[in-house]
Amino acid sequence: MLKYLFHIALTLLVIAALPLVSSEGPFSAVALADDDDGDDGDDRDDDRDNDDDDGPGSRGRNGNGATGGANPGGNLLDLLFGRTPPARTTQSPPPQPLPTRAADEIVVLDLSQEDLDGLLALGYEVLQVTEVTLFDSTLRRMRVPSGTPLETALEEIRQLPSGQAADFNHFYRMSEGFNTPCEGLHCTSFDLISWRPPASAVASCGRPTVRIGLIDTDINPDHEAFIGSQLSVLDFDTGGLATSGAQHGTAVAAILIGSRTGRAHGLLPEAQLVAVDAFYAAGRDERSDAFNLVQAMDQLAEAQVDVINMSLAGPHNVLLEEMVAQMSDAQILIVSAAGNDGPRAAPVFPGAYDPVLTVTAVDASGRVYRRAGRGPHVDLAAPGVEVWTAASVRGVRTKTGTSFAAPFATAAAAVLMSEQPDMTVAQVKAFLRETALDLGDEGPDEVFGAGLVQFAPICSGLPPTEPLLLE
Numbered sequence: 001m002l003k004y005l006f007h008i009a010l011t012l013l014v015i016a017a018l019p020l021v022s023s024e025g026p027f028s029a030v031a032l033a034d035d036d037d038g039d040d041g042d043d044r045d046d047d048r049d050n051d052d053d054d055g056p057g058s059r060g061r062n063g064n065g066a067t068g069g070a071n072p073g074g075n076l077l078d079l080l081f082g083r084t085p086p087a088r089t090t091q092s093p094p095p096q097p098l099p100t101r102a103a104d105e106i107v108v109l110d111l112s113q114e115d116l117d118g119l120l121a122l123g124y125e126v127l128q129v130t131e132v133t134l135f136d137s138t139l140r141r142m143r144v145p146s147g148t149p150l151e152t153a154l155e156e157i158r159q160l161p162s163g164q165a166a167d168f169n170h171f172y173r174m175s176e177g178f179n180t181p182c183e184g185l186h187c188t189s190f191d192l193i194s195w196r197p198p199a200s201a202v203a204s205c206g207r208p209t210v211r212i213g214l215i216d217t218d219i220n221p222d223h224e225a226f227i228g229s230q231l232s233v234l235d236f237d238t239g240g241l242a243t244s245g246a247q248h249g250t251a252v253a254a255i256l257i258g259s260r261t262g263r264a265h266g267l268l269p270e271a272q273l274v275a276v277d278a279f280y281a282a283g284r285d286e287r288s289d290a291f292n293l294v295q296a297m298d299q300l301a302e303a304q305v306d307v308i309n310m311s312l313a314g315p316h317n318v319l320l321e322e323m324v325a326q327m328s329d330a331q332i333l334i335v336s337a338a339g340n341d342g343p344r345a346a347p348v349f350p351g352a353y354d355p356v357l358t359v360t361a362v363d364a365s366g367r368v369y370r371r372a373g374r375g376p377h378v379d380l381a382a383p384g385v386e387v388w389t390a391a392s393v394r395g396v397r398t399k400t401g402t403s404f405a406a407p408f409a410t411a412a413a414a415v416l417m418s419e420q421p422d423m424t425v426a427q428v429k430a431f432l433r434e435t436a437l438d439l440g441d442e443g444p445d446e447v448f449g450a451g452l453v454q455f456a457p458i459c460s461g462l463p464p465t466e467p468l469l470l471e
Contacts, residue, residue, distance in 0.1 A: 098285055100315050102169040104144045106153055107291045107319055109137050109165035116140075119157065123148075128239055132294060134301045135326050139319070141169060141291045165319060171287045172314030174217060174248045174279075174403050207270050208418040212256060212410060213305035213332075214275040215296045215312070216249035217286060225254040225264035225390040230272040234299055238292065241280035247392040248286075249277060251399050252311050254390035255407040264390035267411040274303045290317045297323050301332060306417050308332060309410040311403035313339040313348035313373075321353055328355035333417070333425040335359065335410040337402035339373035343447075352377040357413065357429050360449065361385055361405035366439050368447050372402050378449040379429065380436055382408035409453050416458045431458075 105127070111119070120126070123145030130139050144153040150168065157163040219233055231253065257273045258266030278288045278296035288296075293310075300308055308327070313336070324334055338360040339348035351358035351373075358377050361369035361384020369385050384405030386398040413428055423431070433444070435458070436451035444450045 105169040106142050107169045108140050112162040115160040115162045130295050132298045134298050167318045169289045169291055170315045170317045171289050172312045173287050174312055208414040210306035210414050210417045211272045212414050213300035213308035215278050215310050216252050217244040217279045218246040218277045219249040219253050219275055220246040220392055223390050224262045225258040227259045229257050233275045236276050238280045244279035244281055244286045250392050251389045252407050263396045274305055290320050294319055294323045307413045308334050309407050310336045311406045316349050324350050324353045331425050333413055335406050337406045338378050340371045340401050342371050343374045345373050347375045347377055359406045359409045361402045374446045376446055380409050380453045381448045382453050412453050412455055
């Protein structure tokens with residue numbers, strides 16, 4: 001009997017030692033890394049405002065890194081012989097939500113000298129000052145005295161005779177008609193919006209005369225996507241903070257003006273693009289803030305851009321709202337992303353401000369991106385799921401998120417403003433909505449806005465085309 005039990009135990013021991021076999025085959029404990037198209041190893045995240053990464057569990061693993069399907073009560077021999085299994089490893093706590101504002105800062109416009117002196121006497125400190133030339137104002141970033149609650153400080157400043165335009169320093173994150181054959185990875189996105197860039201000098205449409213502005217992270221100007229392009233990056237002072245990475249900004253810029261000589265084909269390779277890197281790194285967090293965004297928008301206004309792509313999102317801020325209104329009055333159109341916080345999330349800004357042209361993302365079949373924000377402020381849909389564009393160092397890769405849908409609408413607006421220079425920004429926005437391809441429920445809705453942006457109606461004399469939605 002003992003010999004018989006010994007053979008059973010030995011057999012069970014051998015079985016327990018064998019590698020588990022899953023639907024993915026044997027040795028499934030080996031996880032594959034994300035495919036980076038063989039270009040560079042730093043583009044692991046598609047969009048900085050939580051776009052396309054399913055997080056722990058998305059590749060068949062449980063929360064503590066073990067292969068899915070493991071027995072939570074111990075192995076078979078433990079159960080057979082009544083042994084107490086070792087204690088399970090405690091899962092790591094979920095990541096803390098990113099902060100929405102600077103912990104001890106207030107930004108304020110046009111404080112009088114008397115009010116400023118009073119705040120300095122109370123222990124406030126001026127960290128940065130900049131002149132906003134668009135509406136002849138002075139913007140200050142101020143540190144609150146130690147021990148003073150931020151809400152109390154804001155109320156204290158707003159009670160001053162010149163302190164009404166004050167707010168927290170909120171954080172913002174990264175959210176044709178020509179019948180020539182299209183060959184390349186970009187073609188699916190181009191087909192969705194009925195855009196085939198002109199192949200000859202016969203047509204002017206597609207060669208915009210307006211200047212496009214871009215507020216984003218750093219851009220790699222040496223990428224082959226920008227060979228021969230009209231890309232200029234303005235100097236920007238982030239107060240000595242760590243520079244941002246080039247993944248997001250390079251990808252968005254390439255969608256706009258990527259060269260036709262490489263693989264990252266842009267919509268408008270002959271357009272002038274003026275970019276500002278208003279972002280900085282805070283550990284693993286890349287972000288901008290209200291103070292930086294107001295500065296960056298003012299810089300682009302001085303550079304005489306006509307439309308600005310802002311593929312970013314964050315909270316409502318009274319200074320940002322005022323700047324958006326001033327830009328609209330100056331006939332500068334802001335195009336922004338609807339955000340990637342999910343369909344039940346509250347509206348994000350600047351996209352939710354009325355003058356802004358707000359864009360959601362759809363895939364090649366016209367289905368909305370599952371994490372896209374929704375609401376009555378959504379104006380248009382554009383390709384934003386697995387869009388081919390430039391990786392940060394070299395080559396191309398896919399990107400997903402509303403950040404990468406916004407530049408399609410920005411390009412459409414730039415072409416329209418070049419074709420119809422007398423249009424106001426409100427008329428540009430209305431035209432793009434009226435000529436969009438209706439998706440979802442009939443008429444405008446909170447998911448797709450007015451529908452999928454279309455280029456063909458912009459260019460007079462071009463043959464009509466039907467967008468190619470995949471089945």
